[in-house]
Amino acid sequence: MSNVNNNTRYQNPEVFEQLAIEYAVGSMQGRAKKRFEALMDTHFYLRAVVDAYENKFANLVELLPDAQPSNQVWKNIESHIQASNTNTVEERSPWWQTNFFKQGFGISAMALVVSAVLLLNPMTVTPTTYAAVLESDSNVAMAVTKIKKSDMTLSVDIMKKVHVADNMELTLWCHPKGGGMPMKMGVISKTGKTNIKISKKEWQNMKDVGLLAISIEHKGNNTSMMKPNGKILLKGQLSTAGL
Amino acid sequence: MEDIYAELLQKTAQGDQLAFKKLYEETSPKLMSLCLRLMRTEALAEDVLQEGFIKVWEKADSFTPGKGRALTWMSTVIRNKGLDKLRSLKTKAAETEIQYEGLEFASTDLQPDNLEDLSQDVKGLMACLDKLKPDQRECILLSYYYGHTHQELSQKMGKPLGTIKAWIRRGLEDIRPCLT
Numbered sequence: 001m002s003n004v005n006n007n008t009r010y011q012n013p014e015v016f017e018q019l020a021i022e023y024a025v026g027s028m029q030g031r032a033k034k035r036f037e038a039l040m041d042t043h044f045y046l047r048a049v050v051d052a053y054e055n056k057f058a059n060l061v062e063l064l065p066d067a068q069p070s071n072q073v074w075k076n077i078e079s080h081i082q083a084s085n086t087n088t089v090e091e092r093s094p095w096w097q098t099n100f101f102k103q104g105f106g107i108s109a110m111a112l113v114v115s116a117v118l119l120l121n122p123m124t125v126t127p128t129t130y131a132a133v134l135e136s137d138s139n140v141a142m143a144v145t146k147i148k149k150s151d152m153t154l155s156v157d158i159m160k161k162v163h164v165a166d167n168m169e170l171t172l173w174c175h176p177k178g179g180g181m182p183m184k185m186g187v188i189s190k191t192g193k194t195n196i197k198i199s200k201k202e203w204q205n206m207k208d209v210g211l212l213a214i215s216i217e218h219k220g221n222n223t224s225m226m227k228p229n230g231k232i233l234l235k236g237q238l239s240t241a242g243l
Numbered sequence: 244m245e246d247i248y249a250e251l252l253q254k255t256a257q258g259d260q261l262a263f264k265k266l267y268e269e270t271s272p273k274l275m276s277l278c279l280r281l282m283r284t285e286a287l288a289e290d291v292l293q294e295g296f297i298k299v300w301e302k303a304d305s306f307t308p309g310k311g312r313a314l315t316w317m318s319t320v321i322r323n324k325g326l327d328k329l330r331s332l333k334t335k336a337a338e339t340e341i342q343y344e345g346l347e348f349a350s351t352d353l354q355p356d357n358l359e360d361l362s363q364d365v366k367g368l369m370a371c372l373d374k375l376k377p378d379q380r381e382c383i384l385l386s387y388y389y390g391h392t393h394q395e396l397s398q399k400m401g402k403p404l405g406t407i408k409a410w411i412r413r414g415l416e417d418i419r420p421c422l423t
Binding site (some may be wrong): 027051054058060061062065073074122149152184185 | 272326
């Protein structure tokens with residue numbers, strides 16, 4: 001019961017926005033900070049709000065006077081990259097070249113595993129693509145959105161002309177199924193296709209997304225917004241398109 | 244204002260080491276300055292800068308240009324590295340030599356020459372911070388730049404712990420509407 005109350009409490013913008021700003025500035029400490037970090041892992045809108053405030057405060061770095069690090073720092077970074085590149089090449093020899101597959105056992109074993117997964121437990125198969133058709137208020141299909149794991153890209157294809165004033169722009173939002181703050185995905189071109197790279201965390205969050213929406217916002221005021229300020233022009237339900 | 248580092252960071256995400264080197268050359272002086280304030284010693288600051296840039300290299304694909312600027316994304320990554328390190332060091336004996344103090348660089352009376360180079364984002368943030376009482380502003384900036392705990396701020400400013408907590412909480416409440 002207290003867990004339910006806690007969850008509701010953290011969906012109250014008055015509560016979580018204050019916690020998020022305290023976290024972002026660094027004034028949240030100790031157990032409170034650990035508790036909040038655990039909550040951020042389960043409620044992605046908390047993470048989104050913290051990200052937005054962290055971005056705001058991170059501008060303070062501009063005010064600092066320059067300080068030159070020693071040359072050794074870059075040398076160490078470079079060595080680390082070279083070493084990890086070498087390891088990656090060694091570790092990632094193609095799976096079909098492993099001895100297991102060369103000996104001919106691999107294909108039949110893999111077929112068995114795939115069949116077992118599909119037949120015995122189809123509900124646990126992870127989707128590889130999500131899609132949504134975004135419609136206007138008058139239920140006219142205006143845009144198609146696809147989110148693909150293969151290239152970690154979210155694409156929005158505007159199929160019909162959307163009327164937007166020159167000083168305005170379109171912003172895409174993902175709304176969680178269980179309610180709460182949306183996750184801002186970025187600015188969308190008024191015509192044609194827009195591709196937005198997504199992070200692993202954002203991909204994982206897609207399973208909890210219900211509605212996609214495109215709002216119309218004032219240009220230039222976009223990086224700081226945590227929820228749509230303008231009118232929602234298009235919306236549609238996100239669903240699994242590929243397993 | 245155009246995000247001058249976004250392209251370099253996006254190329255870094257594609258594994259372009261030359262772009263990453265240029266990004267390091269351009270941004271490391273500001274980020275080193277942040278690390279020095281958080282970590283207090285040059286050796287620790289360089290450790291954090293190094294670990295932070297390795298994380299930038301590994302996680303560059305998480306940067307989304309529409310959600311913020313490249314420099315702010317990088318400084319968040321590096322500052323969080325520094326705070327983690329600071330937290331682990333504070334459990335041991337305090338071995339830090341306080342070398343970097345003060346907030347002169349964030350003064351409200353910046354010269355026009357300095358203001359010219361600043362982005363609209365930081366000017367907006369400074370305008371929000373300027374609405375606070377000087378003590379509240381100082382506490383928030385010291386928390387951000389130096390990673391001071393409430394207890395440390397209480398000692399540093401010679402005020403009771405409860406007062407410091409209230410200053411920060413109310414200060415953040417007050418600037419929230421300005422930030423969003």
